[in-house]
Amino acid sequence: MTRSTRVPTGAAIALAVALAAASCSADDEASGPDGFEGRGPITYVAGADSTGLVPQIIDDWNEGHPDETVTFVELPEQADAQRQQMIQNAQTRSDAFTVLSVDVVWTAEFAANGWIDELPRERFDLDRMMEPVVATGLYQDRLFSVPESSDGAMLYYRTDLLAAAGVDGPPETWAEMERACERVLALPEAGGMSCYAGQFEKYEGLTVNFAEAVGSAGGSIVDEDGTVTVDSPEARAGLDFLVGAFEDGLVPREAITYQEEQGRQAFQDGELVFHRQWPYQYSLANADDGSSEVAGDFAVAPLPGLDGPGTSSLGGHNLAISTHAGNKATALDFVEYFTSEEKQLRALREASLAPAYEHLYDDPELIEEYPYLPVLKESVLTGVPRPRVVRYGDTTTAIQDAAYAALTGDRTTEQALSDLQADLEALAP
Structure with a gap:
């Protein structure tokens, strides 16, 4: 053959x-x-x-x-x-x-x-x-x-730990997720764990996670007509969630280096209560060959948002x-x-x-x-596409620069979004 x-x-x-x-x-x-x-x-x-x-x-x-x-x-x-x-x-x-x-x-x-x-x-x-x-x-x-x-992205969550903490089902909002983590992380068996992670390294995954946070707060990067709309109160609420999650320890500091595989390994090793991830993780995290510490102890739900279920990047x-x-x-x-x-x-x-x-x-x-x-x-x-633009490379680079600067404290969320609005308008045809 x-x-x-x-x-x-x-x-x-x-x-x-x-x-x-x-x-x-x-x-x-x-x-x-x-x-x-x-x-x-x-x-x-x-x-x-x-x-x-x-x-x-x-x-x-x-x-x-x-x-x-x-x-x-x-x-x-x-x-x-x-x-x-x-x-x-x-x-x-x-x-x-x-x-x-x-x-x-x-x-x-x-x-x-x-x-x-x-x-x-x-x-x-x-x-x-x-x-x-x-x-x-x-x-x-x-x-x-x-x-x-x-x-499409989903929220992976530890069913065993939520049940042990008396949490009735997965969260629909960011606030509910934070409250659930407070209860779970107080458990003796949750020692050393962190609450949540996604993909926050400065690469395409950050564009995806930023777009989802903005969309899950009711905002957009560009509208259906291609007009840049990222400098808005809604987009700021989404970016504020990500920045605040790092500042408050909701997201572990090392997650600033996470791509898909680093986060997958952390979830499989039992280090995270919640994880934003694509469906490919499901079979790997559920493997019964000893490679996953969480096999049989997790499920998935829609991503949470500001006021209700959020939206995934397509x-x-x-x-x-x-x-x-x-x-x-x-x-x-x-x-x-x-x-x-x-x-x-x-x-x-x-x-x-x-x-x-x-x-x-x-x-x-x-x-x-x-x-x-x-x-x-x-x-x-219900997924929302990232901007479908001819100059996509320049667009995603601008998004990553702005989001990463906010996550690392180099810019305020207001300045990051104002800069991004100007950068994307300059790239528009």
């Missing part, structure tokens, strides 16, 4: 040469539908895979397509670094990257710059996917990327095809294969990844097996 290969990005040039040589012997004259031409080896480019699932799916493809093998080019874990390497590949017009796993907010930027191809809608089951998820792949009402998985990844890639007929087939309901159901079962296909969330057998599905569905359907 042909096995998948993981290639570090430092080997991209060598890989491009190897693929070019291989494609000379492939059927370069073959035409795919809608002008996607060429068959032969391709690459699949995505962030670091913590689930182990991607190589397995690629192995299955390679076994059935020995002349059109896929090599997994594994990029860093950080979304910012992934985006930068994909842009560098596009700007050098390299064919080393073929199928790209893109964050849902990159579609507009990549499409507007001509870095990814428009895709034929009829090749994909878009009508069976959730409408907000499909919308992340559109630019000017044209399809440029197809949902590989969706994502996350997830879509598949796109690099404009400068070769063997695009193979690439289109692989995108169809990787985004199929069968593969997304497998990703749900083996990696707790959120599928794009809506009916899977309502399947009674799946809900029995994965009780978080109703919470996740609501998180996805």
